[in-house]
Every structure is written in structure tokens, then in C-alpha cells.
Amino acid sequence: MxxxxxxxxxxxxxxxxxxxxxxxxLLLSTYTEGKIAKIPLNVDATLVSEGTGTAFDPDSLNRDRFVVDRDVPLALQEQMTVEAPSNADVVTLQVGSTLRRTDRQQDDGLLLALVDTVTVNRSTAEAVSSESNPGGAVQKPRAIEDDQPPTNIALPHEGLAYRFPFDTEKKSYSVFDPIAQKAFDANYDGEEDINGLTTYKFSQNVGYDADGKLVEPVKYASLFDDDADSQVTARASMWGVPGNPEEPITMTRYYAAQRSFWVDPVSGTVVKKDEHAYHYYAREPLEPEVTFVDYKVTFDEETVESQVASASDERDRVALWGxxxxxxxxxxxxxxxxxxxxxxxxxxxxxSALIDPGLDEADHGFFDTQGFQVPGAEAKTEKIPAPRPSDLPPDRPV
The missing domain is CATH 1.10.287 (Helix Hairpins)
Structure with missing residues (x-):
């Protein structure tokens, strides 16, 4: 060759x-990026929010009157993991939430507990449903001594759940509230810097108006068969209601909340969340009488740092491939x-030069030696003609 x-x-x-x-x-910027920009299948996060509020004292159930304490230290913890079914298109998130009074030990301070499961689209974070999967479920409450497997109650979800979509836009999104068991709008409220990360802020009102006024509280949906925690009947003296102290009074539990989400617009990760929730008993929805819990909490610094790091990792992964x-x-x-x-x-x-060396003259010069001439190699020779006999001298023999 x-x-x-x-x-x-x-x-x-x-x-x-x-x-x-x-x-x-071309494939990386179109097809592959769409495959990469998805909620990971290895989500395992513990989100801790801390704050204070007004809270019911569980010990007062055995007293003559319900007691509500003010300025109680509270902690809301959400444990998020991935369950089946999860595949290339959807991921099932199970989130166990507990609200505790941190001034009490173990279960003595437990105020709220909920295990919510939802299957979402890995790109849009929207809840999805099928014949075999209604899109979500909540776990039926169990007694502490109950050793039977937990039982799920089907709860179809709609809207977003626990995440925002990749490439979050500056608009309103419908976000599901598992306590109210329905979705409410989360409205875009501007950009803010969280630990060096530019985020979009969204605000959601459940039962409140934009000014924080109670306008349409939600009747609390009990997970017990007998609605034990959604309607309570007790003596008027227990409720602290004027009149005959022995008169049985039935009150209904209502719920309202306000939330702010700070979202990484690239990955849809919620890097910070503030929550104000109000659970109360009343005979009329807009006339609260006995507070069960009224609290304001926000992600602690460790949780914010962890969520910012998670969002940055997902940003880097998408940026690398996209x-x-x-x-x-x-x-x-x-x-x-x-x-x-x-x-x-x-x-x-x-x-061409090898086939016809004549082509490699001044116009080509492929085999030119860069201006250096090799003596004799390519020198043109001149033939000297031999002298004729008539040109020789007469005295010189031929």
C-alpha cells in the first residue's frame, strides 16, 4: 500500500x-436529554421543618377540659422513598409525614401522622393513574401495638406531588394536598437566591385568601372507619363552651394551610418550603372554637443545604448530557x-503526482524539496555536440 x-x-x-x-x-441534545431529565429512581430524602405554634395537649384527654398550649416547639418530618411501580416513565414516591411537639418524648408529642403514596410522571411530576394503580393512596392509621401489615386506602391524586417539573416555568401549577385530598394552585411569586441557587418561589393557599384570611376551610377527611378524629362529641365543659357543662357538643374538624415553595427551575427540586397549617374544631366552618394545632415551620438549614446539593447534582447531570x-x-x-x-x-x-510526475511542477510542488535542490538529482543536463572533421586543425589526425 x-x-x-x-x-x-x-x-x-x-x-x-x-x-x-x-x-x-444531535441525539444528545434531543433524544438523550429527554431521557436524562427525569426524577431519579433512587430518591431517599429526610426533610425536616422546625418552628413553633399552638398545639393541643394530648394529656388533657384525661382531664376535665381540653388544654391548648401556646408557643410550643414543633418539628415536621417528611421521609421520602421510592416504591413500586417505578420504571423508565414513572416513579412511585412514598412520603411518611409526622408533626411532633419536641417538648414531649416519643409518641406523647405526636400530633399528626400520614403516609402518602403517589405515582408521578418522571419528567412532569404529574400524578398518573391506571387501572391497577389509582394514582395514589394513604395508609390507614394503626395503633402502636398493632403488628398487622399496613392497609392502604386508595386516594386518586391530581396535579403535582412533592416535586415540580423539569424546566419549571413562571406560571401557576396545581399541587396536591394529601390532607385536604385535593389539588390547589401554587402561584408564581418571583425569583429568590437560596444558598447561591436561583429559585422560583410559588405560594399556595388552602382555605385562605391571598391576605391570609380564613375563607373556605376544608372539612378534615378522617382515615378512621368511624371518623373518630373528624367529628368529636364531648361535654360542653370539656370544650370550654358556655352553658350547661354536661350538654354534649359535637364539633367538626377543619383544616386550612398556606405554603411557599422555593423550586430549582432546572430539576424541579423543592429546595426550601415554609408551611403554615391550621387544624381546629368548630360548629361553624368560619368560627374556630378549639385549636388542635396551628403552626408555622420551615426547612431547617441542614435540609436546605441537602436539597440545594441534590438540585445541583441533577443540574450538573442534565447540563453534562444536554x-x-x-x-x-x-x-x-x-x-x-x-x-x-x-x-x-x-x-x-x-x-496524482505519483501517477504523472509532470503534474507536480511549479503549480503543485508535492515532491518539491521546500526550495532546496539536491545536486544531480533533478539537474537538467546539456549535451555538447562532437566536432565535425572539417572543423579539426589540418595537422591533427582524425
Missing amino acids: NRAVALRIAACGLMGLGAALLIAA RVLPITFTALGLVTLVGGALLGSFSLRAE
Whole structure:
């Protein structure tokens, strides 16, 4: 194999590699990015919010009157894990939430507990349903001594759940509230910097208006068969209601809440959340009489740092496959294509020169020695004619 053929093969290889790199860049920026920008299947997060509020004293159930304490330290914990079914398109999130009085030990301070399960689209974070999966469920409460497996109650979800979509937009989203068992709008409320990360802030009102006034509280949906915690009948003296102290009074539990979400717009991760929730008993929805719990909590610093780090990791993953690699492959592909084209042109000239050396004159110069002439190698010789006899001197023999 001569040198010209080898150069031509190398040129074809370079151009093929360049074309492959450009195709790879196109696929990464379109198809592959859509496959990468999804909620991970290994979500395992503990979100802790802390604050204070007014809370019912469980010990007062055995007293003559219900007691409500003020300025109680409270902690809301959410444990988020992935369950089946989870695949390339959907992920099932199970979130166990507990609200505790931190001034009490263990279960003595437990005020609220809920295990919510929802299947969401991994790209849009929207709840999805099918014949075998209604889109969500909540776990039926169990007694502490109950050793039977938990029982789920089907609860179809709608809207977003626990995440926002990738490429979150500056608009309103419908976000599901598992306590109210329905979705409410979360409205865009501006940009804010959270630990160096630019986030979108969204505000949601459940039963409140934009000014924080109670306007349409939600009747609490009990998970007990007998609605034990949604309607309570007790003596008037227990409720602290004026009148006959022995008169049985039935009150209904209502719920309202306000939330603010700070969301990473690239990954849809909620990096910070403030929550104000109000559970109370009343005979009329808009006339609270006995507070069960009224609290305001926000993500603690450790949770915010963890969520910001998680969002940054997802940002980097999406950027790598959706921007960095496509740009790199495009640049390398163009350089390789140009290099292959130049090498191909060079090989054609070399092959032409080998076939017809006369083509390699001043206009080509492929075999030129860069201005240095080799003595005798390419020097043109001149023939000297032999003298004729008539030209010889008379005294010189032929």
C-alpha cells in the first residue's frame, strides 16, 4: 500500500468519525436529554421543618377540659422513598409525614401522622393513574401495638406531588394536598437566591385568601372507619363552651394551610418550603372554637443545604448530557470533518503526482524539496555536440 492510498483511507476515517460525532451531538441534545431529565429512581430524602405554634395537649384527654398550649416547639418530618411501580416513565414516591411537639418524648408529642403514596410522571411530576394503580393512596392509621401489615386506602391524586417539573416555568401549577385530598394552585411569586441557587418561589393557599384570611376551610377527611378524629362529641365543659357543662357538643374538624415553595427551575427540586397549617374544631366552618394545632415551620438549614446539593447534582447531570457533551461533540466533529477533507485533498494530490510526475511542477510542488535542490538529482543536463572533421586543425589526425 503506497502512501497516497493510506492517506485516503485515513481521510475517510476522519470524516466518518466527524459525522458520527455530529450525529451523537444531535441525539444528545434531543433524544438523550429527554431521557436524562427525569426524577431519579433512587430518591431517599429526610426533610425536616422546625418552628413553633399552638398545639393541643394530648394529656388533657384525661382531664376535665381540653388544654391548648401556646408557643410550643414543633418539628415536621417528611421521609421520602421510592416504591413500586417505578420504571423508565414513572416513579412511585412514598412520603411518611409526622408533626411532633419536641417538648414531649416519643409518641406523647405526636400530633399528626400520614403516609402518602403517589405515582408521578418522571419528567412532569404529574400524578398518573391506571387501572391497577389509582394514582395514589394513604395508609390507614394503626395503633402502636398493632403488628398487622399496613392497609392502604386508595386516594386518586391530581396535579403535582412533592416535586415540580423539569424546566419549571413562571406560571401557576396545581399541587396536591394529601390532607385536604385535593389539588390547589401554587402561584408564581418571583425569583429568590437560596444558598447561591436561583429559585422560583410559588405560594399556595388552602382555605385562605391571598391576605391570609380564613375563607373556605376544608372539612378534615378522617382515615378512621368511624371518623373518630373528624367529628368529636364531648361535654360542653370539656370544650370550654358556655352553658350547661354536661350538654354534649359535637364539633367538626377543619383544616386550612398556606405554603411557599422555593423550586430549582432546572430539576424541579423543592429546595426550601415554609408551611403554615391550621387544624381546629368548630360548629361553624368560619368560627374556630378549639385549636388542635396551628403552626408555622420551615426547612431547617441542614435540609436546605441537602436539597440545594441534590438540585445541583441533577443540574450538573442534565447540563453534562444536554449541553456540555453536545457542544464538545459538535466542535470535535467539525474539526475532524475539516481535517478529513484537507487530508483527502492532500491524498488526491499525492496520488496524482505519483501517477504523472509532470503534474507536480511549479503549480503543485508535492515532491518539491521546500526550495532546496539536491545536486544531480533533478539537474537538467546539456549535451555538447562532437566536432565535425572539417572543423579539426589540418595537422591533427582524425
